[in-house]
Amino acid sequence: MKFRFKRMHYCAALCFILLNLTSYAQKIRFGANSLIDYQTEKGIFNVYVDGELVLKDAFSAGRVNKVFISSKDFKKRTTQKSQFKNSVGKGLCYRFTAKNEAGLTLEQSVYAYTDQNFFTIDVKVLGADLSSNEMFPLKGELVTKQDFSDFTSLFVPFDNDTFISYQANLLKIGKENTSSEVTAIYNRINRNGFVIGTLDHDQWKTGVISKLQAPTLLDLTVQSGFTNEEITRDKIAHGFLKDSSITSSKVLFGYFNDWRLGMETYAKTVRKNEKPIVADWKGPSPVGWNSWGVMQEKISLDKAKKVVDFFADELKQFRIGDVCYIDLDSYWDNMLKGDDYSLLKQFADYCKSKNLKPGIYWAPFTDWGFKDGPDRKAKGGQYTYGEMWTKVGNGFYDFDGARALDPTHPGTQMRIKDMISNFKKCGFEMIKIDFLGHAAAESTQFYDSKITTGMQAYKVGMEYLLKCLDNKMLVYAAISPSLASGKYVQVRRIACDAFKSIKDTEYTLNSVTNGWWQTYLYNYIDADHVVLADESEAANVARTLSAIVTGTLISGDDFSSDGQWKARATKLFQNQDLLKIIEDGKAFRPVEGNKGKSASNQFLKDKGKVQYLALFNYENKNASVKIDFQQLGIKDQSVLAVENLMTRKQIDIVHNSEILLQPAEAIMLKITLK
Incomplete structure (x- = not known):
């Protein structure tokens, strides 16, 4: 009996040690092959996609009652894990909670979707008589195995006023890029890239701010409570939220093989998360x-x-x-x-x-x-x-x-x-x-x-x-x-x-x-x-x-x-x-997006066996447009026929064909596949 008693105490002690050891790192899986490595003793996490590090030393923070409070400020936190299923998908929610001596509680919620190639995160601060107009659901450093020399940062305007333009900016060391609510940071050669954006828009205006610090290191800040007169049109700072708990916007983070798919996934996710109040339109597409x-x-x-x-x-x-x-x-x-x-x-x-x-x-x-x-x-x-x-x-x-x-x-x-x-x-x-x-x-x-x-x-x-x-x-x-x-x-x-x-x-x-x-x-x-x-x-x-x-x-x-x-x-x-x-x-x-303040000259609509390809020449002089089937996602041998819908004539094109466009000319091609 004495041996059994000691053995039981030994097993309990071993379990206690193992539990405490594992509590220092939470391995959170999401999507097909992605992982969040959350270091609970530091309040930071790294994100890996296909085994490659893409986000480093990430954390959450807020400025509450004029005091900056960060998940990195705490050495101890509790972790709750629960299953969820919502309009976007399903997975596991990890809630990391820590409390300081001043009575403030900081709570990070990470939603790791098993059926989506992204996770979402928000941060909440709880306490008495709170006031905040700045919350940071996500701060960290984007990293890439090679460097960011071929990467573009997408500026998305808050609205469509004052003839504002979207802009695709090549990353430059020391230059800050700010986008409203969402951005894509992508490789202009292979289209791989990050999409970071907010999923709710009832409380906060949010800025997504990036700054290239070194060839392989890009600072990222998502700020709920962002105003800038040139972007959001505001003359004053963002308004304050006041309550016993204040929560940031919920932010989506994903890394995609094609940033265009990432942006489409983002838009679909916003629509699922923010259900339309206006009736879903059942009539035909508007013309008039x-x-x-x-x-x-x-x-x-x-x-x-x-x-x-x-x-x-x-x-x-x-x-x-x-x-x-x-x-x-x-x-x-x-x-x-x-x-x-x-x-x-x-x-x-x-x-x-x-x-x-x-x-x-x-x-x-x-x-x-x-x-x-x-x-x-x-x-x-x-x-x-x-x-x-x-x-x-x-x-x-x-x-x-x-x-x-x-x-x-x-x-x-x-x-x-x-x-x-x-x-x-x-x-x-x-x-x-x-x-x-x-x-x-x-x-x-x-x-x-x-x-x-x-x-x-x-x-x-x-x-x-x-x-x-x-x-x-x-x-x-x-x-x-x-x-x-x-x-x-x-x-x-x-x-x-x-x-x-x-x-x-x-x-x-x-x-x-x-x-x-x-x-x-x-x-x-x-x-x-x-x-x-x-x-x-x-x-x-x-x-x-x-x-x-x-x-x-x-x-x-x-x-x-x-x-x-x-x-x-x-x-x-x-x-x-x-x-x-x-x-x-x-x-x-768009076939390509890295055009600065200009526009792509090729646009594709995939209708299965029929592909519509629109070509544009924005100049007042002749221009040739190369048809790259690989960029279009079309197999050369699968093309059955190509028709110019403006002239209703059949034309012959193969991979890397060049089509000459007259000044200001545009054409619509109907590509029928086998």
Whole structure:
């Protein structure tokens, strides 16, 4: 018995030692062949993919009550492990918890997906009377076996205002690269790369910041609570969250063989994580017309009816699913007489009589007449505009020539309810909403004191707008936050205003080159109004194909007046081969993305046995485009036929064929595989 007793104590002691030893390192597996090595005594972790180190000395932190607190500050922590299954996938959640002498608890949650090639992480701080406007769910050092000399850092804008561009920047030692909400850092030769991005956008604006410190070492910081006037448009620092617990945005980290697949995976994951509030659109891909392209302030009922007649009589085949929208943009109030909406109802009824769907435009969170003073009474209630303005310091938030309205103010909401009610009474079936970024501005004090950040205010405003719309219209966002709007609208314009020139085409396709993945975040992304005007036929074709590549087609010429644009529209917009491509509403993929502020000149859409390849020349001189089947993912011997859909002629191409494009020319190839 004595021997057995000693043996039992020896076994217990050995188990205790083993448990404590293993607690110093947690081996967390995720995806097909990836591992997180969490060193619990240091509060840091390394990430390996296929046995190779890709993230080194990573940790989480926050600035709470003006004190910086980091997972590295603690020597002891508890670890909880539990299974999870959510809308994204399934796996194991590891929760690392530590507490300091001041009574603050820091909690890291790592979600290791067994069925996804990424993990997610967030950090939470718990305590009494907490206040923070800076949380760092992930900080560390990206590493590569060779060096970062061929790597590109993708800049994703917060919104699509001020003609901002996406940008693919080659990494340079000492240069800091900052992106809004998400970035891809990828090898421009083999496309291998990292994708790091936020999955929720209700509370924080987040910046993803990288800086190359050495040829093989890239600092990475993900900062929830990021503002920068040139990126997020904010005039002040990020608002403070105040509670007994404050949690950062949840961040996805993945390493992918093809960064394009990584960005698509990211967008799909955001959509699963942030379930849309707006109804999932069951109708056909939107095509139609918008008045801002050319008509702009000259809009009138007579001119709008003439446009309707042109679409009804001369563009009968410009439909998808027998649907086409005729949308009145800004200056539709030329048809308003006080509170009399009868002319607008006449327009909507006239559209419907011609089997067309009427659309309208509005900017719900802006005051364009603020220079006329604060005492003007807003429609729908008893409040003045001065009471509704978004407060910033001792002033207000002015941008784009308009003053922001506080989305949490009852006067703003009464105005929205009144306007949307009138639109619905008129019978509009589509609404283009604009300047939504004004609703996301950080404020010194919102009317609703429980709302303390711009993204919280954006949520309040957009949810109220959707409540008023009641799923009665197709909802299209123009200028708007890129990531945060996915829950609220069915269509989002991919860039800022684009009109008619080949440079407009290049600008639009810069956003598609680097932001095409938003096709999985929204029902549709849109290339803005396609204007033909008096440009060359080549430029007209390029502008049209830029829309096809994006996934929808909204035209913008003044079809109430005569000009070459009518004949060109009749030919281009009724090309059934092109319309068939956008029936699914999905954007093309860029063949290459490392084009700086320019755009890829090749875009591919994979439809199984049919591959659509769009080629562009953005220059006013001849250019040749090489067709590299390996880059396209096409086997040379599998090509059965190639047709130029613009000329409807068969052409012969093989691997590394060069196609000559005329100045400003674009073509669409249909590649049929065996």
